[in-house]
Amino acid sequence: MLLHRIQQHFIDSADLKYQCAQAMAPAVEAAVGAVLAALTGGGKVLACGSGMSAGLVQAFVASFVGRFERDRPELGAFALGSNAAALTGLYNAFDARSVFGRQVRALGQPGDVLLLVTTQPQSPDILGAVEAAHEREMVVVALCGAKPGPLHQLLKDTDVLVSVPSERLPRIHEAHQLALHCLCDGVDVQLLGEDTDPEMDT
Numbered sequence: 005m006l007l008h009r010i011q012q013h014f015i016d017s018a019d020l021k022y023q024c025a026q027a028m029a030p031a032v033e034a035a036v037g038a039v040l041a042a043l044t045g046g047g048k049v050l051a052c053g054s055g056m057s058a059g060l061v062q063a064f065v066a067s068f069v070g071r072f073e074r075d076r077p078e079l080g081a082f083a084l085g086s087n088a089a090a091l092t093g094l095y096n097a098f099d100a101r102s103v104f105g106r107q108v109r110a111l112g113q114p115g116d117v118l119l120l121v122t123t124q125p126q127s128p129d130i131l132g133a134v135e136a137a138h139e140r141e142m143v144v145v146a147l148c149g150a151k152p153g154p155l156h157q158l159l160k161d162t163d164v165l166v167s168v169p170s171e172r173l174p175r176i177h178e179a180h181q182l183a184l185h186c187l188c189d190g191v192d193v194q195l196l197g198e199d200t201d202p203e204m205d206t
Contacts, residue, residue: 013174020175021182024168031166032183035145036190038164042117042143043191048080050112050142052104052133053121056177058085060121064184072188076196082111084133101132108136120146121184123176125155134158147183149176 039049049068053061061083068081084107085091094103108118118137122130125148134155137144144163146155150171159165168179193199 016172017175017178020168020170020179024179024182027169028166028179028183029186031164032186033190034164035166035183035187036194038143038145039117039119039187040191040194042115043079045115047113047115047117048082049117049119050082050084050108050137051119051121052084052107052130054085054124054127054129057121057123057180058083060177060180060184061119062086063181064119064121064188067184067188068191072185072192074192074196074199076192079191084108084111100128101135103129103132105129105132105136108133108140108142112137112140112142114141116140116142118142118144120144120148120155121180122146122148122155123173125149125152130155131158147180149173 042049051061051065052058065081065083068079070078084104090107091103094106098106112118118133120130120133124130125146131154134144134146135158138160144159145166146152146159146163147166147168148155149168152165152167156165166183168176170176170179
């Protein structure tokens with residue numbers, strides 16, 4: 005019984021990723037374009053997410069500032085949820101909509117990109133971040149699940165929505181991680197060219 009359940013998780017994850025290859029790839033390609041335009045224009049990526057999504061965001065930033073699969077110059081990226089003192093202080097002093105929003109207003113500049121990773125697109129902290137990014141004339145790249153809800157309503161035509169065709173949280177997180185890997189790889193390919201035998205990070 006347990007063995008079958010474990011096997012089913014692998015099967016379900018693989019099935020969803022197969023769907024995502026068709027459903028999400030064009031949006032991920034657009035996200036690569038938005039991020040690359042910011043970086044080559046002297047901008048940076050401000051990234052945020054809550055809960056497990058915050059961990060995905062921090063891993064993404066580590067790949068940008070450090071490396072993904074190949075050595076290259078560092079790329080400008082910052083995870084807004086990585087400073088515990090700032091985060092808890094903002095939650096204590098302001099409403100939830102201001103937690104990421106104030107950080108975006110403080111650090112964001114026109115031409116930067118706000119990267120959102122969320123399974124709860126109705127969260128006030130996420131919506132506040134989008135509003136602040138638009139005030140700073142930033143492009144928003146938003147990764148979410150099958151029902152973007154109010155987040156979708158806030159996005160502009162110049163923003164990018166990457167929506168996973170699933171409502172199961174573990175599957176959404178897995179697809180988000182793969183999409184972020186594709187984003188890192190896509191930027192590297194555009195900056196460095198194709199690499200048929202990438203050096204793996206050990």
